[in-house]
Amino acid sequence: MSSLSSTLRQLVVDDDVLPYVQERCPDVVPVAPPRRLPGGNLNVVWRVSCAERSLIVKYAPPYIAADPDTPLDPSRLLIEARCLRALGEGGRLGELTGTVVRPPTLIDLHPEVPVLIMEDVGPVPSFGAWLRDAGPQGRSAAAAMQGRRLGHFLGRLHATTYADDHCADAFDNRPMQETRHAVQYQGVADMLRDAGVRDAEALGRHAETVGRGLLEPGRCLTMGDLWPPSVLVAPGNDLRIIDWELAHYGRPLQDVAHWRAHLWMQIQRAPSPAVAKAIAEHRDAFLKAYAEGLGDKEEVLWDEEERRDAAIHFGAEILVRAVGPFQAGYVYAGLDVNHPAVQAAVATAAEHLRAPKAVEGTER
Template identity: 40%
Template sequence: MAEYLAKFDGNNTIMQLSKEKIYALISDHLPQFERVGSLESLRGGNLNYVWRLRGKNKNLIIKHAPPYIASNPDIPLNNNRIDFEARALELFESAETLSEISSAQVRPPERLLYEPNQSLLVMEDIGSVPAIDSWLSSAAETTQIGSLLGHFIGQLHKKTFNDSGLRKQFNNKPIQETRNQVQYQPAADYASEIISIQNTNFEARTKALGEKLLDPGKCLVMGDLWPASILIKNGNLRLIDWEFVHYGRPLQDAGHFVAHCWMQAHTASSSSETNKWKQLWLSFWRKYQHTTGEVFEELFNQEEHDFMTTHIAAEVLVRAAGPFKDGYIYKAFPPSHPKIEEAVNNAIQISERTIASIWDFLPGQV
């Protein structure tokens, strides 16, 4: 870990956050915590600096948001994202808006301290438990976990549907602007670098989606539902990294999750593992539809279905051929590798199909 982390305050003035400053803040605000170690840098996320701090009776997870993507400092990112995450975690606290959907089975981590002036968030340490991709490799079946996740996300969307207060509170436009600039607007360019074909219809769809997502949407969405954010311990789920939370479109949870299930299946080492990812998604989607019930058709009208496959395609492209390739499942494949070309071609075709048909592009389905 660097001794100092640079960040900008509201006036774009660079300030410094040292280890000693972090220790002092925790000592002042969490006096019952007895530190027995030093900050330990954690890996797994891309956006922020994250550490574990060990204590006598419990450990803490500490997150600091710089004004850029921590794993890619060349991409600026508004560090108020951590404010949205802190406010989202607060919603799940006792007697708050979303407390009734938080349970021992599925919930986010508990918020312990938030210092907005330092862009610093302290949470409970869930422990060194596997993310869903590591867990799945040895799982016998995935239906129960998929259903738990589908129920939670379905409740999140249903309970916050058409909530004007949350729409105002969670208008996380800076995150959406970054996604538009990095993911949706250049999606067709990422594709053309691999297959040398400019698809104008696909380009129009991804750019239109990016613009649509700048507007407030239908419900509160977690915003970053990919394997690294889904931890599993003793059959229970913990959803971490809520900095992309916003009042947006449900496709950015459901579509995001299925995109990553598809990519994991596409790169799986066996047909058995491929089918585990497919079944994980199908159990999620069935439970999501059942949970949202009478509002499902409003959450997922025809436009939402159409844009969902466009989002899936854009997510595959940014991971297989764009700036988020490093650190994920396509990182070992050079641009000329057939697996990359296959992912790009399939992504464009998926954008023109229905949600159910995306699995037709994977071999060995049973």
């Protein structure tokens, strides 16, 4: 291993990045200092402008980048690289993607550090920003179109990888699932208690049960972190799905309920009725296209148990964003627990945890 890679193993600083890129990609000619991108919690990410194209360099330290005191398995970046390879041109799952919906192209992976170099989609808006900045004319139609695209891709991804032993082995991301269980599902009781919910303990047990179940072998490949910052809108309104380090051979609910929870939050905190309406039309189109993408696998992948547990995940995801460790930088950032929007979010989350069968689908 080179001395540069040894340095990266210990600590990545901005001055390391250009020499590293030139070492790994000798045909690349950087033309400006690297720029560290904001907003990442798990990893350290830079944009490197080069003569012919710009690149993204992502480093996974053995801890949460935003919280160095919290250990985190760096093998998460190896999972992401496998996803980019599998879904890229000529990959095992490459038939699922095209110009309209795809992840970035993998350029290089140093598995021992680990550092990933990939295509830079560009300084383009995330789904949420795109929706807010779109003109009032045609906003709903465009949002619905993106819902159809995303839902169809996700349904086909889940259906194609169902009961696939190769994918089950390649995308076994248990370390990240264990982290999710500890942070998200096991934290539900504390979050509800802090928000003043009386039956917090009982609801927390519901979430923990689902979280434990998600540690078991799954049914299909899931993206794992499907929320607005992970869906970029490229020129031509094409979608680029980034940040696959939480991907796992798991259960559909961690994609479908995750996205639905974020759409609910986006609607609740929408800056105008027009934006809220567009998000709702996106949601409806997404759900319909997802079911169509599942095809004859719908009965085994989106059965009664999955819908019930999806409602519980829906509630747990709202909680971590409204009153939990991931409030900063999102739609409830800076709001006190007694703020009406936060209290409404907590009430919705609690109801989904309390009676998942009764509320399944009511967030529509």
